Amino acid sequence: MEPQTPSPAPAPGRSRITAPLSGLPDLTGRTAVVTGGAGGLGLATARGLARKGADVLLGVRDTERGEQARRRLIEQDHVRPQQVAIAQLDLLDLASVHRFAAEAARRPLDILVLNAGISSVPLRLSRQGVESQFATNHLGHFALAGRLLDVLGQGTDPRVVTVSSALYKGGVLDVDDLAGAHGYSPGRAYSRSKLANTMFAVELGHRLAESDSPVRSFAAHPGMARTPLHTTYPSAVTRVATAVAARVIGRDPGPAAVAVLTAAASAQVDPRLFWGPAGSRTRPDALGVPFAAVATDRSAARRLWSASVRLTGVDPWG
Numbered sequence: 476m477e478p479q480t481p482s483p484a485p486a487p488g489r490s491r492i493t494a495p496l497s498g499l500p501d502l503t504g505r506t507a508v509v510t511g512g513a514g515g516l517g518l519a520t521a522r523g524l525a526r527k528g529a530d531v532l533l534g535v536r537d538t539e540r541g542e543q544a545r546r547r548l549i550e551q552d553h554v555r556p557q558q559v560a561i562a563q564l565d566l567l568d569l570a571s572v573h574r575f576a577a578e579a580a581r582r583p584l585d586i587l588v589l590n591a592g593i594s595s596v597p598l599r600l601s602r603q604g605v606e607s608q609f610a611t612n613h614l615g616h617f618a619l620a621g622r623l624l625d626v627l628g629q630g631t632d633p634r635v636v637t638v639s640s641a642l643y644k645g646g647v648l649d650v651d652d653l654a655g656a657h658g659y660s661p662g663r664a665y666s667r668s669k670l671a672n673t674m675f676a677v678e679l680g681h682r683l684a685e686s687d688s689p690v691r692s693f694a695a696h697p698g699m700a701r702t703p704l705h706t707t708y709p710s711a712v713t714r715v716a717t718a719v720a721a722r723v724i725g726r727d728p729g730p731a732a733v734a735v736l737t738a739a740a741s742a743q744v745d746p747r748l749f750w751g752p753a754g755s756r757t758r759p760d761a762l763g764v765p766f767a768a769v770a771t772d773r774s775a776a777r778r779l780w781s782a783s784v785r786l787t788g789v790d791p792w793g
């Protein structure tokens with residue numbers, strides 16, 4: 476179904492929420508799903524939500540690592556054992572996405588954080604013949620969100636938070652070249668996947684509003700965070716440069732996840748802005764800024780949406 480009424484209210488210029496975590500509501504009784512929950516920002520996000528009382532289901536590629544993360548939340552963060560569960564999820568494998576969605580849909584769901592991701596890896600194709608960063612970061616999440624929108628629609632203040640990157644602004648998206656056949660650059664493919672994440676979040680927001688759904692869609696990013704994400708660059712020079720940059724200007728996963736947590740739960744956050752951390756390295760504010768024009772072109776977003784439906788077989792409004 477193509478939307479007919481593209482008339483969203485204008486977004487505010489920018490918005491800053493100071494000490495956003497102190498203002499988050501109690502999330503007791505709510506359930507959150509976080510993909511990539513075994514480490515990095517996903518684990519930090521799950522920790523933040525669980526500390527506010529939410530039950531969390533971590534989507535993990537490796538269940539042994541997932542179990543270690545679960546134990547860490549229980550033993551170090553004093554999360555109640557019944558508050559945290561794990562389930563296997565490989566976003567590159569659509570059968571795994573469907574199994575995970577079925578598991579997630581067995582419980583009420585209020586918050587879906589599409590966090591997992593890979594960055595700047597060598598060229599590899601999914602079973603559908605799609606370059607792996609686009610397939611993992613965007614398509615797997617598109618299918619998962621599509622499968623869970625109905626159950627989210629029954630939730631309390633239900634939200635989908637897509638974790639993107641400020642690098643989306645440099646992305647170029649050609650939905651007719653998703654195999655990377657016309658020259659592959661690991662960095663450009665990452666930016667493209669993050670542009671797809673951001674376009675998806677914006678377009679999902681429009682479609683939810685147009686269908687009077689209570690679910691809201693947010694896009695957030697962690698700035699530069701000290702996680703293993705940057706260790707996969709094929710170029711040693713880029714790997715070293717990024718590691719140095721992460722050490723000098725990056726944040727640890729906890730503070731880096733502040734905008735994702737704000738988007739997931741704050742009452743003050745506006746879905747028409749792109750949220751990231753700002754200011755202090757250890758206690759950042761959450762800053763919402765307008766989306767770049769490249770993410771708000773609705774005809775391009777519709778082409779991305781159609782290609783995503785075709786490639787995943789999941790049509791959120793089908």
Ligand SMILES: NC(=O)c1ccc[n+]([C@@H]2O[C@H](COP(=O)([O-])OP(=O)(O)OC[C@H]3O[C@@H](n4cnc5c(N)ncnc54)[C@H](OP(=O)(O)O)[C@@H]3O)[C@@H](O)[C@H]2O)c1
Pocket residue numbers: 510511512513514515516517534535536537540564565566567589590591592593594611638639640641696697698699700701702703704705
């Ligand atoms: N770190 C940064 O500076 C930065 C900056 C901008 C945006 N981001 C975004 O933040 C998000 C989280 O990244 P991070 O920094 O926390 O990286 P990370 O520590 O490498 O975590 C990435 C997570 O994604 C999971 N993952 C990778 N491929 C997967 C797949 N096929 N199926 C399911 N899960 C998969 C990983 O699982 P395993 O545990 O099995 O490896 C891991 O848990 C990503 O979307 C990334 O693009 C990060």
